[in-house]
Amino acid sequence: MLLYIHIPFCDSKCSYCSFNSYVDKFHLKQEYMLALEVQLKFELNRFSAQEKSIESLFIGGGTPSTVSPKLYEPIFKILKPYLQNNIEITSEANPNSASYEWLEGMKMLGVNRISFGVQSFNEKKLKLLNRAHTPQNAVDAVNNAHKIGYKNLSIDLIYATLGDTKELLLHDITTAKSLPINHISAYALTIEEGTPFASKPQMSKETLELTSWLFEELEKEELQALPANRYIYEQYKRAKVNIDYHIVLEKCYYSVPFKFLQKEVEVRYSGHHVRIYYNNEIIATHPRLRTVGMFSTLSEHRTPDHAYIHDKWNPQRFDSWASSIGEYSTKFVTNALERADYPEQAYRRILAVLKLAKDYGYTEFELALMYALEHNTTTTKSIKSILDKRLYLQSSSSNNHSYSTPNLFNTHSNIRGADEYQ
Numbered sequence: 001m002l003l004y005i006h007i008p009f010c011d012s013k014c015s016y017c018s019f020n021s022y023v024d025k026f027h028l029k030q031e032y033m034l035a036l037e038v039q040l041k042f043e044l045n046r047f048s049a050q051e052k053s054i055e056s057l058f059i060g061g062g063t064p065s066t067v068s069p070k071l072y073e074p075i076f077k078i079l080k081p082y083l084q085n086n087i088e089i090t091s092e093a094n095p096n097s098a099s100y101e102w103l104e105g106m107k108m109l110g111v112n113r114i115s116f117g118v119q120s121f122n123e124k125k126l127k128l129l130n131r132a133h134t135p136q137n138a139v140d141a142v143n144n145a146h147k148i149g150y151k152n153l154s155i156d157l158i159y160a161t162l163g164d165t166k167e168l169l170l171h172d173i174t175t176a177k178s179l180p181i182n183h184i185s186a187y188a189l190t191i192e193e194g195t196p197f198a199s200k201p202q203m204s205k206e207t208l209e210l211t212s213w214l215f216e217e218l219e220k221e222e223l224q225a226l227p228a229n230r231y232i233y234e235q236y237k238r239a240k241v242n243i244d245y246h247i248v249l250e251k252c253y254y255s256v257p258f259k260f261l262q263k264e265v266e267v268r269y270s271g272h273h274v275r276i277y278y279n280n281e282i283i284a285t286h287p288r289l290r291t292v293g294m295f296s297t298l299s300e301h302r303t304p305d306h307a308y309i310h311d312k313w314n315p316q317r318f319d320s321w322a323s324s325i326g327e328y329s330t331k332f333v334t335n336a337l338e339r340a341d342y343p344e345q346a347y348r349r350i351l352a353v354l355k356l357a358k359d360y361g362y363t364e365f366e367l368a369l370m371y372a373l374e375h376n377t378t379t380t381k382s383i384k385s386i387l388d389k390r391l392y393l394q395s396s397s398s399n400n401h402s403y404s405t406p407n408l409f410n411t412h413s414n415i416r417g418a419d420e421y422q
Contacts, residue, residue, distance in 0.1 A: 001053045007061040011097055012132040018192035021062040033071040040078055054082045057089045065093035069105025076109045085279050088113055095141040096133035103145050113152040114145050120158060121175040122168050128161065139179065146180035154183035159214055160206035161189045166213060173217050186218060234270045241265060244344035245301060249274060252289035255301040295345045315343050318350050325357050328369035332378060352380045360387045367392040
């Protein structure tokens with residue numbers, strides 16, 4: 001779920017602006033924010049919002065920086081249960097009203113991205129657009145936000161206005177790139193009905209040549225060499241991290257850090273790599289495996305000192321379970337654990353096989369494992385097939401193997417043998 005909150009107050013009405021905003025209703029700020037609380041509760045209920053269901057929050061306007069952080073506090077209190085972990089929370093701001101105190105207060109509430117409406121670093125152009133700030137206001141606001149600790153900062157620039165030249169726009173771009181930002185949005189001036197510029201269409205002056213040049217300048221330093229391949233086709237799926245802290249993808253197994261045990265993750269994979277994400281953050285990367293049953297296990301994904309993080313499943317638990325079934329179950333578990341690079345890689349297989357004992361009974365299960373170990377065919381599928389077809393009853397001469405049936409039956413005076421019926 002995505003959430004947008006509109007703040008309609010502005011210090012000045014820009015000549016090109018057609019948004020719902022007011023410069024003469026500042027006395028209604030508190031009442032508006034109280035009404036916003038009521039509306040927000042209603043909408044959350046109307047859309048049946050669930051806990052942690054909001055993945056992006058954007059506060060726009062108008063000018064959100066005209067409202068004190070104190071007035072935003074009840075809004076963030078209402079939203080807190082609905083916000084996902086590591087959510088991006090953006091607020092628009094104008095350089096003249098985004099004071100150090102305002103930026104600091106919004107960061108304390110949880111805002112982690114600021115989008116500054118700079119538009120230009122040329123004073124004459126700002127006056128033409130009826131902007132309320134100066135070029136120095138813009139520089140100071142961005143630097144203050146960076147100093148406070150905002151990692152994601154964006155600025156808006158407007159081009160295609162009357163009087164734009166390559167020199168003016170190059171100054172805007174150069175100044176913007178000198179600031180600690182990681183995003184620039186460039187917009188062509190458009191004439192909207194009902195705005196002061198509506199009667200002055202000549203204020204918008206866009207040419208293809210200037211626009212092409214502008215975007216080349218914006219991208220020049222950021223463009224990298226094209227990749228060797230034209231594109232990489234990726235697929236997506238959801239997966240659950242199992243007790244061995246691996247996910248399964250097309251019958252191959254890929255590890256994730258142990259702390260994500262039994263979490264649901266997103267898997268993005270191509271023909272060359274597998275990337276695993278939790279809450280939109282990458283937690284593991286592996287080369288793509290092609291052989292069924294193979295594991296890609298990174299040692300750093302295991303617990304410190306290789307401790308076992310799951311209270312229920314560990315080698316000792318499997319050994320104890322196998323011992324309660326019989327001799328060949330114990331041999332099977334020991335064999336599976338020893339063959340794995342890491343014990344955890346054998347957990348799924350052991351678990352699947354030992355569960356068959358409950359379905360088929362301990363006696364037949366032990367006979368089947370004896371046969372499987374003797375013939376070195378110990379996959380879950382093959383052991384189930386041995387049980388279903390009762391292959392363990394075949395004589396040793398039929399397959400040139402010699403083995404003896406285990407003594408699984410108690411012998412005492414109350415059991416009649418074959419001689420009783422002669």
